[in-house]
Amino acid sequence: MNGVVEAAAVSKWYGEVLGLNAFTASFGKGITGLVGPNGAGKSTLFKLLIGQLHSDQGKITLLGEDPWNNVPLKRRLGYCPEQNQLYGWLTGQQFVETLLRLDGMPAASARTEATAALKVVGLSSAAHRPTRGYSRGMRQRAKLAQALAHHPEILILDEPLSGADPAGRVHILRTISDFAKDGGHVLMSTHVLYEIERVTNNIVLIHNGKAIAAGNIHAIRALIDTHPHAVRIETSKPRQLAQALARMEHVVSFEFPVADTLLVRTRKPDAFYKELPQIVSDTKLDVRGLESPDDSLDAVFRYLVG
Amino acid sequence: MDWTGSFRKAWVVTALTLRYLLTTRRAIATVLLALVPLILTLSLAAARVATFDVMLFQQLMIPLFLQVVLIFVTLVNATALIREEIDDNTLPFLLTRPISKPALVAYKYIGYLVAVLVVLIPPIVVAYGVTEAYGGLAFTTDLDVLGGFLATTILGSATYGALFLFISVLVRRPLAVGLLIGFVWESVVDSIPGDVPKVSVIHYLKTILKDVIAIAINPLGQYRTDVSAGVAAGVLVTVSIALVILAAFVFQQMEFRQKAG
Numbered sequence: 067m068n069g070v071v072e073a074a075a076v077s078k079w080y081g082e083v084l085g086l087n088a089f090t091a092s093f094g095k096g097i098t099g100l101v102g103p104n105g106a107g108k109s110t111l112f113k114l115l116i117g118q119l120h121s122d123q124g125k126i127t128l129l130g131e132d133p134w135n136n137v138p139l140k141r142r143l144g145y146c147p148e149q150n151q152l153y154g155w156l157t158g159q160q161f162v163e164t165l166l167r168l169d170g171m172p173a174a175s176a177r178t179e180a181t182a183a184l185k186v187v188g189l190s191s192a193a194h195r196p197t198r199g200y201s202r203g204m205r206q207r208a209k210l211a212q213a214l215a216h217h218p219e220i221l222i223l224d225e226p227l228s229g230a231d232p233a234g235r236v237h238i239l240r241t242i243s244d245f246a247k248d249g250g251h252v253l254m255s256t257h258v259l260y261e262i263e264r265v266t267n268n269i270v271l272i273h274n275g276k277a278i279a280a281g282n283i284h285a286i287r288a289l290i291d292t293h294p295h296a297v298r299i300e301t302s303k304p305r306q307l308a309q310a311l312a313r314m315e316h317v318v319s320f321e322f323p324v325a326d327t328l329l330v331r332t333r334k335p336d337a338f339y340k341e342l343p344q345i346v347s348d349t350k351l352d353v354r355g356l357e358s359p360d361d362s363l364d365a366v367f368r369y370l371v372g
Numbered sequence: 373m374d375w376t377g378s379f380r381k382a383w384v385v386t387a388l389t390l391r392y393l394l395t396t397r398r399a400i401a402t403v404l405l406a407l408v409p410l411i412l413t414l415s416l417a418a419a420r421v422a423t424f425d426v427m428l429f430q431q432l433m434i435p436l437f438l439q440v441v442l443i444f445v446t447l448v449n450a451t452a453l454i455r456e457e458i459d460d461n462t463l464p465f466l467l468t469r470p471i472s473k474p475a476l477v478a479y480k481y482i483g484y485l486v487a488v489l490v491v492l493i494p495p496i497v498v499a500y501g502v503t504e505a506y507g508g509l510a511f512t513t514d515l516d517v518l519g520g521f522l523a524t525t526i527l528g529s530a531t532y533g534a535l536f537l538f539i540s541v542l543v544r545r546p547l548a549v550g551l552l553i554g555f556v557w558e559s560v561v562d563s564i565p566g567d568v569p570k571v572s573v574i575h576y577l578k579t580i581l582k583d584v585i586a587i588a589i590n591p592l593g594q595y596r597t598d599v600s601a602g603v604a605a606g607v608l609v610t611v612s613i614a615l616v617i618l619a620a621f622v623f624q625q626m627e628f629r630q631k632a633g
Contacts, residue, residue, distance in 0.1 A: 080629060116468050118628040135624065137472050145468040149461035153388070155395055167384045168469035170377030212465065 069093050070220060070251045071115060076124035077275075078110050085110035087275035088124065093253060097246045099262030100255040102272035108255040109148060111272070112224050115253070116145050129219060141169060144213030148224040148255075150205045154198030158189055158208050161197055165212045183215035184208075186244075188237040202229030210238060214245060221245060223254040239265055294318045294331035297338065300355035304328035310349045314341060326354075381471050382479045389483025393449050394490065402445045402491055409437050410495040410502070417506045426514045429503040430581075431591045433521065437496065438577055442528050443554035449488050450536035451546040453480045454623065463628060474620035481537060481616050488529045496521055520584040523601075524577040527608040531573045534615035541622045569596075573611075576604035 069092035078085040086107045100108050113119040114126050117133040117140075126132075131139050152161055162180035167173065184193045187207040192200065197208060206226060213221055223242070227235050243265050246252050256262055262269055270280040301307050307328055308320040316334035323329050332338040346353050393399065412432060416424040454477070457463040466476060500518045501511055532554070539553075540546035561572040569575040575597065582592040583601030599607070 113628065116464070118464065118467060120627065135473070137470050140468055140470040143468065145464060147461065147464045149464075151461045153392070153462060153465075155391065164384055164388060165465055165469060168381055168466065168471055170374065170380055170470070172380070 070095060071098075071126075071128055071253060073111070073114075073126045073277075074124050076111075076114065076121045076126045078114065078119060079122050084275050086114070086121070089272075089275060089277055090124075091270050091277040091280050093251075093270065094268070095251055096268060097242065097252040097254065097266035099266050099269040100253060100272060101262055101269050102255075106272045107275040108272055109224055110275070112145075112222055112253075112255065115222055116140075116143065141216070142219045144216065144218035144221045146206075146209045146213040146221070146223040146226055148228065150202055150209075150229065152197040152200070152205055152208060155196060157194050157196055158184055158200070158204075158211070159193040161208060162212045162215050166215055169216045171216070179215050180211070183211040186214070187211045187241055188234075201231070203231040203234030206230045207234055207237060210241060214241070218250070220251040220253065223252065225256060226254055227256065294333055295335040295338070297330045297332065297335070297356065298323075299328045299330065299353055300326060301328060302326055302352045302354075306349070307346075307351050307353070310345050310351065311342075314338065314345075378475070381475065382482070385466070385471070385476060385479035386483040386486065389453065389480045390487050393452065393484065393487040398448060398452065399491075402448055402488075405441050405444055406491045406495050408441060408495075409433055410499045412436070413499040413502045413506075417502055424503070425507050426500075426503055426509075426517055427589050427591060429500065430517060430585070430589070433496070433499075434578070434581070434591065437521070438524060438528065439559065439574065440555075442492065442525065443532060443558065445488055445492060446529055446532035447536050447547065447550040447554050449484055450533040451540040451550055453484055453537055453540065454619075455540040455544075455546055458628065467628065473624045473626075477537070477541075477620040477623050478616060481533065481619075484533050484537070485530060488533065489526065492525050492529065493522065496525060514586075514589065516585045517589065520581045523584065523605070524580055527580070527605055527612075528573060528577050530612040531576075531608045531615075534612040534619070535573070538615045538619040538622070541619050541626065573608065576608050579604040 071091070071093040073089050073091050076086050076089045089107065089111065100111065102108050110119065114121055115128045115133055117136055120134040128139065129142055133139055153164075156164065159177075159180055162183055163173075163176045166176035166179055171179065181190075181193070184190055187210050189204060189207045189211060192204060197205065200208060206229060210223070210226060213223070221242070226238055226242070230238055242252055242254065246265075252265075254262070254265075267282050271278045299307065304322055304327060308322075308330075311317055311320070311330060314332070314337075316332050316337055318331040318333060320331075321329040330338070342356075409432075413424075413429065416428070421428075454463075457466070467473070497518065500514075500521065504511055504513055535553070536546065536550045539549050543549055558572055558574045561569050561575065562578075576599075578592055578595050579597040579599055580601045582590065582595045582597060583604070585592070587593050597604075
């Protein structure tokens with residue numbers, strides 16, 4: 067076991083409900099995106115990693131150590147919970163500073179580090195306002211600031227972009243990228259796939275408590291090449307275009323979801339994109355637009371979880 | 373052992389707890405309730421009640437302060453220490469810092485103790501002072517009465533707090549269980565014969581008052597007890613420590629599911 071996170075057949079039950087189901091995965095260095103819908107087991111995995119839960123079966127390690135009630139390990143991690151509640155009566159500065167002092171940091175150092183961390187996440191101007199007045203995006207940034215202010219080795223971020231405004235997202239993603247560039251490890255979850263794509267190609271797909279795919283996004287794409295790949299074509303003559311495309315052996319089906327639109331499913335997307343221009347040219351049909359839902363991670367996820 | 377670091381953490385958790393208990397809306401209710409003994413004595417003085425003296429003060433304070441105010445204030449504050457952090461989802465911020473769960477419980481308990489004593493002690497001291505002034509007596513005339521009530525306030529806060537803290541890590545609805553124990557069990561236990569009253573906090577608090585206040589001005593002179601004030605205080609301190617340790621042990625084993633993702 068050499069990964070930043072190693073999980074071997076980890077199961078966790080909540081009474082009758084299975085939170086993680088023999089979850090096995092190894093997360094390496096850099097940024098890893100944990101992708102899955104709500105209830106997939108992402109938060110359960112994170113709570114196991116930060117030692118708030120312990121597994122019923124299997125073994126899980128973070129930075130090579132068992133996280134359950136492991137106090138020294140907490141110096142090495144920064145955690146950003148999904149929930150947005152903060153200590154509302156504290157200002158952003160006091161919030162980060164207080165948590166830093168729980169690391170045993172002297173007051174003066176905690177003040178300096180808190181100020182720096184709030185600056186990194188773009189929250190300097192609101193640092194002295196009580197957090198109860200913060201927007202959801204500001205709370206996300208305050209949570210991120212407290213997670214990274216003590217310079218941990220790994221950041222564990224549970225839905226860090228949830229509810230964040232566009233400016234906040236930019237700050238958060240930039241902060242995460244910079245942290246990784248400086249040698250830190252990041253494990254972040256989301257149920258919105260395109261968010262992960264912006265910072266990493268390294269993802270783990272989780273569904274029903276199981277890791278259903280892990281690795282580079284391109285490797286995962288290779289997994290789905292056996293699945294039909296959808297292409298949406300905007301044309302004034304969708305039925306004629308469908309007739310022309312029907313000669314492609316790898317085309318599986320046609321749909322006409324709305325007027326002037328043809329949805330094609332193919333088993334060989336590379337061949338399809340190569341042959342399409344020639345067919346359009348030969349038939350002189352009008353093709354105004356082309357888009358593939360499969361170009362985003364969202365499609366990868368949908369294929370893999372059915 | 374890094375004593376400086378531990379002291380720093382203890383101070384931070386204690387200060388955070390103090391601020392939480394004394395500056396949120398809960399504080400308004402507990403402060404108002406804690407002021408009831410003072411308001412009552414001021415009312416008696418203002419109404420020029422002829423029988424208002426240190427005896428009447430005690431006769432009113434034992435059922436009102438010891439059996440209502442003290443229990444309510446300790447219940448509301450002690451059950452909030454851990455349970456409200458769990459319910460508010462703020463606990464992960466503390467649990468992902470390098471501080472052990474038992475230490476967190478201990479530091480929070482210290483914060484609680486300081487907070488409730490800040491709320492409870494000034495009104496009882498001022499109420500005593502008003503009583504003595506009304507009778508034209510010096511503040512130091514019946515210091516045994518003041519000492520008895522201060523001792524029972526401190527020991528009662530410590531023991532009830534430890535009990536309610538322990539309940540709060542055991543059950544999801546600690547207020548309901550605490551109300552049953554505080555206002556039902558503690559009220560009826562004195563009427564049960566035999567040694568059963570010894571399984572209550574109020575028995576030891578009344579024992580202390582009986583023992584430390586001069587018999588001539590002691591409404592609990594006939595209170596049925598076979599232990600001394602020293603033993604009673606020892607029992608309360610021991611029980612408090614034991615309950616905080618138990619709470620810390622249960623908390624150490626607790627899992628925090630919050631939201632299953």
